[in-house]
Amino acid sequence: MMAGAAGLVAAAVGLGLAEVIAGVSRNFRSPVVAVGDRVVDFVPGPIKDVAIAVFGNDDKVALLVGIGLVLAIYAIVTGIVADRRHPRWGDAGITLFAVVGATAAIADRIGVKWSAGIPSVVGGVAAILMLRLLLKPLPSQWGESLSPTQAGHTPDVTHPSQRRRFIAGLAAATVGSAVLAGSGRRLQRRFEAEPARQTLTLPESQNPLPDAPPTIQVPSAATFFTPNDDFYRVDTALVVPQVDVSTWTLAVTGMVGESLTISYGDLLERPLIEADITMTCVSNTIGGGLVGTARWLGVRLDELLEEAGVEPAADQIVGRSVDGYTCGFPTAALDGRDALVAVGMNGEALPLDHGFPARLVVPGIYGYASATKWLTEIELTTFEQFDHYWVPRGYARQAPIKMQSRIDSPRGLDKIAAEPTVIGGVAWAQPLGISAVEVSIDDGPWTEADLADELSGSTWRQWSLPWEPSPGRHTITVRAVDNNKAIQTEQRSEPLPNGASGHHTIVVLVAEQ
Numbered sequence: 001m002m003a004g005a006a007g008l009v010a011a012a013v014g015l016g017l018a019e020v021i022a023g024v025s026r027n028f029r030s031p032v033v034a035v036g037d038r039v040v041d042f043v044p045g046p047i048k049d050v051a052i053a054v055f056g057n058d059d060k061v062a063l064l065v066g067i068g069l070v071l072a073i074y075a076i077v078t079g080i081v082a083d084r085r086h087p088r089w090g091d092a093g094i095t096l097f098a099v100v101g102a103t104a105a106i107a108d109r110i111g112v113k114w115s116a117g118i119p120s121v122v123g124g125v126a127a128i129l130m131l132r133l134l135l136k137p138l139p140s141q142w143g144e145s146l147s148p149t150q151a152g153h154t155p156d157v158t159h160p161s162q163r164r165r166f167i168a169g170l171a172a173a174t175v176g177s178a179v180l181a182g183s184g185r186r187l188q189r190r191f192e193a194e195p196a197r198q199t200l201t202l203p204e205s206q207n208p209l210p211d212a213p214p215t216i217q218v219p220s221a222a223t224f225f226t227p228n229d230d231f232y233r234v235d236t237a238l239v240v241p242q243v244d245v246s247t248w249t250l251a252v253t254g255m256v257g258e259s260l261t262i263s264y265g266d267l268l269e270r271p272l273i274e275a276d277i278t279m280t281c282v283s284n285t286i287g288g289g290l291v292g293t294a295r296w297l298g299v300r301l302d303e304l305l306e307e308a309g310v311e312p313a314a315d316q317i318v319g320r321s322v323d324g325y326t327c328g329f330p331t332a333a334l335d336g337r338d339a340l341v342a343v344g345m346n347g348e349a350l351p352l353d354h355g356f357p358a359r360l361v362v363p364g365i366y367g368y369a370s371a372t373k374w375l376t377e378i379e380l381t382t383f384e385q386f387d388h389y390w391v392p393r394g395y396a397r398q399a400p401i402k403m404q405s406r407i408d409s410p411r412g413l414d415k416i417a418a419e420p421t422v423i424g425g426v427a428w429a430q431p432l433g434i435s436a437v438e439v440s441i442d443d444g445p446w447t448e449a450d451l452a453d454e455l456s457g458s459t460w461r462q463w464s465l466p467w468e469p470s471p472g473r474h475t476i477t478v479r480a481v482d483n484n485k486a487i488q489t490e491q492r493s494e495p496l497p498n499g500a501s502g503h504h505t506i507v508v509l510v511a512e513q
């Protein structure tokens with residue numbers, strides 16, 4: 001019991017000190033975050049989809065809590081084993097622990113950086129010393145003699161005075177670890193990018209767009225633009241990368257005539273355009289919320305690539321993030337659509353969660369394959385030569401967004417009154433656009449819904465349909481038709497490997513009068 005507590009507290013002191021060291025240099029990495037990142041990298045796609053489905057935007061918190069639990073159990077067991085056997089067992093257990101942290105930190109997605117492991121090593125040494133200290137019998141100078149059975153190496157906690165001192169030591173170390181962790185976190189705040197972002201004013205766009213199209217606003221249905229705070233977030237970054245814009249660069253490399261290196265200032269001096277684009281995650285389930293529309297501000301990707309000169313043999317554009325994440329999509333996708341290196345989102349500098357200082361946004365291609373956040377390199381290559389991040393994890397190399405439609409109002413299983421109402425939602429088929437949305441009640445004939453005006457095929461389209469429900473249980477099904485007159489398939493498929501398909505159907509309960 002007591003030895004377990006000692007193990008736990010020693011680990012906490014080690015981890016707390018590691019956080020402080022991680023705050024000393026940008027190159028150092030917190031072992032907890034590093035291990036979390038590697039877990040994210042090695043988790044198979046289907047489990048990722050389940051985690052997103054269960055925890056939604058809290059999937060990262062869930063992972064950190066999980067890592068914390070495993071760590072705690074390991075630390076307790078290490079303490080107990082060190083106590084029962086020999087302190088050396090504790091040393092070994094903690095060393096293993098530190099090696100795992102250091103390895104995770106040193107070999108990340110980008111490559112090997114030895115200095116990244118320093119916090120783990122320092123923390124490991126501190127934890128070893130702490131555990132030894134806590135489990136050491138108190139010297140007889142305290143005026144207490146050890147009982148003959150306590151010939152071992154640990155304090156005799158049955159002895160009131162030793163017990164008191166052991167608990168005092170434990171308490172002090174606990175407080176110490178909290179102070180360390182807290183100051184470590186505060187120290188790491190020096191690297192935060194939000195203060196710099198706050199001071200930025202982005203240049204005006206060259207093509208100011210009209211306000212959002214006149215929307216048909218059905219209560220509780222999606223608004224045309226998704227506010228930044230409500231915009232879904234999906235990424236592998238356990239801790240949001242904090243990019244220093246004063247040193248950040250965007251490189252255009254690979255199969256190009258001339259490589260480019262562009263600073264943030266250079267990027268803002270280029271012609272910036274606005275484009276309304278609906279982004280969609282491949283993990284979005286039928287009727288799900290991993291989709292949103294924003295007015296993006298950025299440099300046209302085709303103009304940038306034209307300047308670099310793409311070699312004809314290149315067929316893949318890879319976007320690389322500062323944290324090593326990669327997306328990849330066909331060069332053929334640049335067919336005139338508004339693909340951007342975006343710096344602004346809905347009238348402000350790109351929020352940190354959404355890729356500050358710059359990201360890719362490509363209409364019509366799922367986010368995992370196109371929308372690299374915290375972008376630092378655009379590499380021209382071939383699909384044969386390079387698999388982007390999610391490909392070895394089971395997702396498709398090429399990932400055009402599937403046409404989809406969603407019922408937002410009423411919600412599934414809502415109980416509504418038997419009076420005239422309006423059904424409403426959104427439908428998307430980027431970059432082609434939606435030409436019609438049809439609704440079927442109780443598997444009856446398809447009825448055409450009203451559509452909001454279309455500004456571009458790259459955004460979703462809001463739809464609505466008046467309905468006079470009769471009392472009882474009803475099903476509502478929606479399907480979309482794109483601008484090529486293709487009808488959204490009813491064939492169901494899972495998000496893995498290339499996006500969910502099928503119709504969104506809900507059941508509503510209409511009250512008796």
Ligand SMILES: Nc1nc2c(c(=O)[nH]1)N[C@H]1C(S)=C(S)[C@@H](COP(=O)(O)O)O[C@H]1N2
Binds near residue numbers: 231354369
């Ligand atoms: N650097 C980086 N960029 C990334 C990802 C990521 O994990 N890391 N995830 C991608 C995925 S799967 C999606 S759906 C979109 C989500 O963008 P958002 O979080 O701004 O909505 O970002 C893409 N860009």
Ligand SMILES: [Mo]
Binds near residue numbers: 280283367
């Ligand atoms: Mo995604």
